[in-house]
Amino acid sequence: MGIYSTLLFTSTFVFILLVCSVDPRSIHVWVFGIQMLWQTFWHLLIQYREYYLHESISIRLFLAVSSLMLLTQRITSVSMDLHEKRVMLPLNASSKREACVTLLPLISYILNFTTLLGGPLCPFSRFVSLMAGIGLNPPPNPLWVVFLKLMQVLLLEWVRYCLVYFLKHTNIILYGVQWVWGLAVVLRIQYYSHWRISECLNNAAGFGFWENSSGDSSDWTRLSDGDFWTIEASSRMSEFARRWNATTASWLRRLVYIKCKRFPLFMTFSFSLWWHGLHLGHFVGMLTWAATVKADYHIHRHLCPKLSPTWRKIYTCLSWINTQMIVTCIVIAVELRNMSGLRLLSITYIGLFPLFNIILLFILLKLNTVY
Incomplete structure (x- = not known):
């Protein structure tokens, strides 16, 4: 630096x-x-x-x-x-x-440079206990674990390379929702690769190890910001918000959400917007994220009890598609930061997905007020 x-x-x-x-x-x-x-x-x-x-x-x-x-x-x-x-x-x-x-x-x-370069957030007490006991009870050799995680990074980067190649050479007909969704996946894969590399660096230094009391295989996953399959499988915006950048989400919850008496969700995302740098895209992305998470709570609470098991499966699939489209809008707005991202969302009409969720939120709030 x-x-x-x-x-x-x-x-x-x-x-x-x-x-x-x-x-x-x-x-x-x-x-x-x-x-x-x-x-x-x-x-x-x-x-x-x-x-x-x-x-x-x-x-x-x-x-x-x-x-x-x-x-x-x-x-x-x-x-x-x-x-x-x-x-x-x-x-x-x-x-x-x-x-x-x-x-x-x-x-x-x-x-501590192992977490200063890219996270994740390790609690101070855990850091001290590891440093104090590393000579007496050192963790097992993490070489094999680091190797496997680096292979995952290579696989993610290969998928990202293929997606970028496809987006550059795709037919102009696909320039729409599918193209923007692919671009957002490329941007998210950069995060997953970054988190895996940071996790490898911490594991190599001995961080992130918890010994299972049941005597099973050692667990090196306790210091992680998220896994590709777990996060991308989220069928609800609230699940995605909790799993994405997990240690930062826990920090925001402790710092803001628990302490706020009024509008804790919007205050948490507003602080996240401040912490990220106050770019125009951050304003749109973070406030959209807060509104759609709030909408997810109300929609899920209103619809799920009324659905049969078969319709609940259909609802889960549609909810996953809806989550992917909303996350696409948020990622494009936040990562491109300026008006270019917002223009891209307006041209492709993908911004209608979060707008529909927000309108549905206001309708449900109005119905709850009436009844």
């Missing part, structure tokens, strides 16, 4: 200062506010240089800001642990050695 690595070191330095000087009961508010202001400043600076000055942005800066977002996850996770007294740090050290024993695990966790 070059000089831009100072973004991460600055956040870490400020966080350690706050830990040493602020009362644990109010530390989360301070950490959350300062860290999000720091991250937002860099997001807005990138947008200003990219859209108003029309400057080319250094890839090093993009990498640093991406890592800064993951650092925000880690720092706020620890601040919540301190606030809720899940983690206790004895900071009244009488010597430099005792101070280092207290603070070095914290710094090591925050700047």
